[in-house]
Amino acid sequence: MKARDVMTAHPSVITPDEPIHRAAELMRDRRVGMLPVIDNLQSRRLQGVLTDRDIVVRCVATGRGMDAAVREHMTARHLTTVRLDEEVHDVAHKMRRDHVRRIPVLSDDNRVVGVVAVVDLATRLRPAEPTLVEGIERDAEVPADVRA
Numbered sequence: 001m002k003a004r005d006v007m008t009a010h011p012s013v014i015t016p017d018e019p020i021h022r023a024a025e026l027m028r029d030r031r032v033g034m035l036p037v038i039d040n041l042q043s044r045r046l047q048g049v050l051t052d053r054d055i056v057v058r059c060v061a062t063g064r065g066m067d068a069a070v071r072e073h074m075t076a077r078h079l080t081t082v083r084l085d086e087e088v089h090d091v092a093h094k095m096r097r098d099h100v101r102r103i104p105v106l107s108d109d110n111r112v113v114g115v116v117a118v119v120d121l122a123t124r125l126r127p128a129e130p131t132l133v134e135g136i137e138r139d140a141e142v143p144a145d146v147r148a
Helices: 020-030 052-060 088-098 118-125 130-139
Strands: 034-038 046-051 104-105 111-118
Touching: 020 052, 020 118, 034 111, 046 052, 046 088, 088 104, 088 111, 088 118, 111 118
Parallel strands: none
Antiparallel strands: 034 046, 104 111
């Protein structure tokens, strides 16, 4: 099974110059916890990711206004990504290794085309491989800012 088989296609995205409050609204309305940050809607090149936790810890908790730009609070370095044809076991390995619950899926020309979340793997893999998904869920609980 490949990433393309389990991903959410055409994910909601945001650009770096948009305000944090717009990202929060998208997350609320689309019921997602992460938005890929792209350069623009035409090329859809990944610039970073913004999570609900980023908004709380990097923006709200530091007293920044909700009009702050996404670029000020997104994660732009050491991004974990996968390709459409990557095996789901490799996707799961990357999630566990990098302590992430969601991974942007890139096409061969580096466009954001999807997102794989732990829930996607759980619904497809848990019946056959419960320990794989449980390991990701447990390891993803370590926040990025406290990882070694």
